[in-house]
Amino acid sequence: MSKEIKRPLSNKERINLPHQIMPLRQAWERVNNFAEVPLGYSDEQAVAEAQRCLQCRKPHCVEACPVGIDIPGFIKLIEQGDPAAAASKIRETNFLPAACGRVCPQDKQCQAVCVVGRKNLPVGIGSLERYAADYEREHHTLTPPAIAPSTGKRVAIIGSGPAGLSAAYELRVKGHEVVVFEAFHRAGGVMVYGIPRFRLPLEIIDEDIAYLESLGVQFVYNMVIGNILTLDDLLEQEGFDAVFIGTGAGLPNMLTIPGTNANGVYSANEYLTRINLMEADKFPEYSTPLFQGKKVAVIGAGNTAMDVLRTAKRLGSEVTCYYRRSENEAPARSEELEHAKEEFINWRWLSNPVEFIVDENNFVKQIKCEKMVLSEPDESGRRSPQPTGEFFVEDCDTVVMSLGCSVNPIIPSTDKEVRINKWGVIMVDVETCQTSKKGVFAGGDAITGGSTVILAMGQAKTAAAAIDKYLRGELREDPRVPTDPNFYVKDWQLNNGHAKNGKQKKVTA
Amino acid sequence: MTERIEHIVKHIHFDSEEEVAKALDHAGQLQDLTYEEKNDLAAAFSIIFYHHDHAGITAMGKLAIRAEHLIAGFGCDVVPFLLGELINADSESAAYLGKAIALNPCPNVDALLQAWEENWDDDFAGINIIQTLSYFKDPDVVKAIPQILVACKSANFQVRAMGLYTIGKLALRLDPGVFSEELLLSMFDTVFTMLADSKPLVRKNAARSLGKMQKRGLLTDKQRLQVLAAFKAILGTDGQHNWDRAFIVRHEAEHFLPLFSSRPAMGDRYRQSFKILAKKELCEKTFHFVIEAPMIARKLKAGQFIIVRPHDHSERIPLSLCGWDVDRGTIEIIVNTVGKTSAEINALQVGDRFIDIVGPLGQRSHVQAYPDTCVVIGGGYGTGAIIPTAKDLKALGNKVIGIVGARSKDLLLMTQELAAVCDEVMITTNDGSAGIEGFVTDALQQVVLREDVSYVLAVGPVPMMQAVSKLTEPLAITTYVSLNAIMVDGTGMCGACRVSVGGKTRFACFHGPDFNGHEVDFEQLMKRQKMFVKEEREALYSVEA
């Protein structure tokens, strides 16, 4: 497959090469099953796409990557026909390349700043990452890293989402004994119970877990830390030298309107968990039930909402999305919105739900919305939805609210030394991810109130580096953990561990 | 000798620490020293190293250490001089000279090795050089290790002992990453063989080096076991009772032994078997189980619950506890068959295992010392669920009355166990086949008429909890009900368990399960419990079919 490139292409030639479009499963086919939608690049396509990269000397894309992957470096290896080496290159900085290639919001990170994007479509960095990672998995080219000799130190990781998994990896490689405690009976966090299979096949996560186990990371399931063991238990009685909290943001926000507690009204977490984790779609072979109506109303237009819309469609329902702003303001990743739009979903933009109307058995039967209009942009350029006093009612028998999450209170409520802000988000020193409790670090959605897989991983890496220092007695003693309960980090677009106070929108907490 | 050096050297008198200190201060301030000046100063100050009278006099000892640092700071220029001195030094001065070499920023491992080569036959020079190597922090010193290993086999036992000592020091001090696998293997082989040396000092140093290597995680598991066996032999605890005669060797082995004993992987401590140790039929379709779950048992508090999955494809269902035993590491549950998953559980036998049990979940019951009587009311599995709370209330000195309700006599369960933790138990049956004919509320009515009640807890079917709350509300008696909402995760993640309490949405799994009965919206709870009736029936048929 390795293609001999006769004469090096000039930058101008590279810029003008066409973007390789990743083939997709046809919409009419995919709404009938949970198979993955994008099919991946062929070898030829990957090389052709890799040729579009200019190998910038000061690559903007690397700066825009929360973990600072050597993007031109791995793309060059793909261009040279060595995807296995490309995968190893990515693994130097990113422990979950197959997952990130699929779910990262590249359109808001590396691809948004790619130089080629100024004249043409940006280089398909995500697709290339996915290609390299898939090649590595399918051809078993992964060589495990050298593990440093045992340091005799023990670290407890709480939660097995992307944050917990990357912290576990980083610390294990440095020779520490690592035990991951997970509340569920399965590892992966949102990647298994939230993100649906057609975006992120389960085998990928399972292989990453098996890989970690092969490196000596120990997983213990069914452990709700805070309840079965407190942080003090871990540090004082169980002999752990440090703790990393990666418990995510699993406390669903609900509308407080009449009918919120009606039967058939779910949070996105419950709906997706029943299907993804408990496999309710295979009911009754799997025993977990799901009341899946004929007409599903989904509230919200973020990534999670897109996942719910597309999942409900695959279960054979007529699906409608209700969102109080317009399509332009929809926070979903653009590719997800595009894919959802191809999948025969109804859209009700500028529609604010005000009531779920129920029948005599408390089952929801209709949704009542108020029509909204957008105001003129304010100073920040944001247009807010304004009520019009006009209402409409539509039939539905299932409602899924997808309004984001807050941070789960179990750990902070069982340990008062871990300081949280008024939204319940765990506060940390942004440079080291240390919490206000000695020996306890945190990362991921637990410290942001909800963000992305890659940012969770970036914070986990920062925390892991700090934990390693801490265990060697080299970390400065006084973490700068904010004390103001109104504090939130405006912009966790950190690169190599440093949060920049930028203009990004506020963390929804 | 230049004038400024001469001026300093004049001050070095061994009867006055002050003078020497002054000389050191002075020398430390000099700038732009020439090669000659450095060597002159080194020669002058190194005399302090030989001045053995200061043994025990800490002030002069400290000055010697300062001199050591000063000379080390002169860098490469003074290394040949120091090496020359080292070769002939006595052991005490050799320590200072050695540190001046080891602390010297000049990359001098090669020079040292060369000096060793040239004086290979001089064992005393060899000892001084090996000792010097033990002070190095520069990772470059690894390249001296093969030579040190050769020295460990010297005919002179003092050379052997010093060699082993140094291996241990370097193993501990250097970053584990600098040792190649091959090198580690020969280090282990050499040191391990020396455990059988004829000289106690050598055996002792070998044992100590192995201890240090293990401490840094440099040994493989197989090597660890080899050393473990050897140390046991040294201590005579291997069954042979042929311990090492030398105390110093035994002492070393004893000190390091714990490092070699196998350490079970940390994670294994937390794996519970969830094995069923006992099963008993309490009444039709209702079984009592004793399950092995030591971690959960240790943390449970009255009122908390667990979530279980009997099999891989099962639903997660919440269950209350009717007891637990911290010492035996067991928990006890009562399961009433109502649908597919409860039926699957009741089909399990002694020796079977649950695939998952998670807990404890939820908050503790509101247990405290109340001014007046406490009443705990149970129906069905609830009779078991109120036992831990009754026990806690009793332990705090409360008067506790238990009320149990069932349709008829043969559906009563756990009444004796409840009686054991209550002052009085009242039984009600709908058909009058035992106790008071009627409902639990009839018994509660009798109690509130005859005495003051400050706390009521009701666990059981929703209509029962609702009726109890209705009765106590006008009397303003604090009343809690344990809400058995439908759940998924049990940690607050999904919101399936939401209930309306006092007009607010609450998560039964996290905020509850006990809530103020006067504020609960029971109608909504009952309807929400019927959310999956159609699907559940389908599931049940699929098991029966």
Ligand SMILES: Cc1cc2nc3c(=O)[nH]c(=O)nc-3n(C[C@H](O)[C@H](O)[C@H](O)COP(=O)(O)OP(=O)(O)OC[C@H]3O[C@@H](n4cnc5c(N)ncnc54)[C@H](O)[C@@H]3O)c2cc1C
């Ligand atoms: C439906 C959905 C779609 C998404 N799509 C995308 C996407 O396309 N791209 C993207 O980048 N991001 C996406 N996200 C966001 C992304 O998944 C999260 O930002 C990321 O998973 C956060 O990782 P984490 O490790 O912090 O937490 P999580 O992934 O939430 O993992 C936390 C883990 O901790 C466990 N836990 C919680 N409490 C305890 C406790 N007390 N004891 C023990 N274990 C505990 C949980 O069970 C869980 O397994 C999506 C999120 C959702 C919900």
Ligand SMILES: Cc1cc2nc3c(=O)[nH]c(=O)nc-3n(C[C@H](O)[C@H](O)[C@H](O)COP(=O)(O)OP(=O)(O)OC[C@H]3O[C@@H](n4cnc5c(N)ncnc54)[C@H](O)[C@@H]3O)c2cc1C
């Ligand atoms: C905190 C808590 C503690 C509990 N303790 C116990 C206990 O100690 N022993 C015990 O046997 N049961 C207990 N339950 C109830 C138990 O969880 C349900 O009976 C179980 O979920 C039924 O599962 P299934 O698959 O067997 O039946 P399904 O097929 O799911 O349901 C069968 C019938 O039971 C009803 N049902 C479903 N879920 C519940 C529920 N959560 N509560 C009441 N009825 C329900 C349904 O309406 C349906 O008609 C408890 C519930 C909670 C929330």
Ligand code: SF4
């Ligand atoms: S910015 Fe674009 S062109 Fe430049 S190195 Fe990154 S991917 Fe290649």
Ligand code: FES
């Ligand atoms: S069971 Fe999921 S939030 Fe309570």
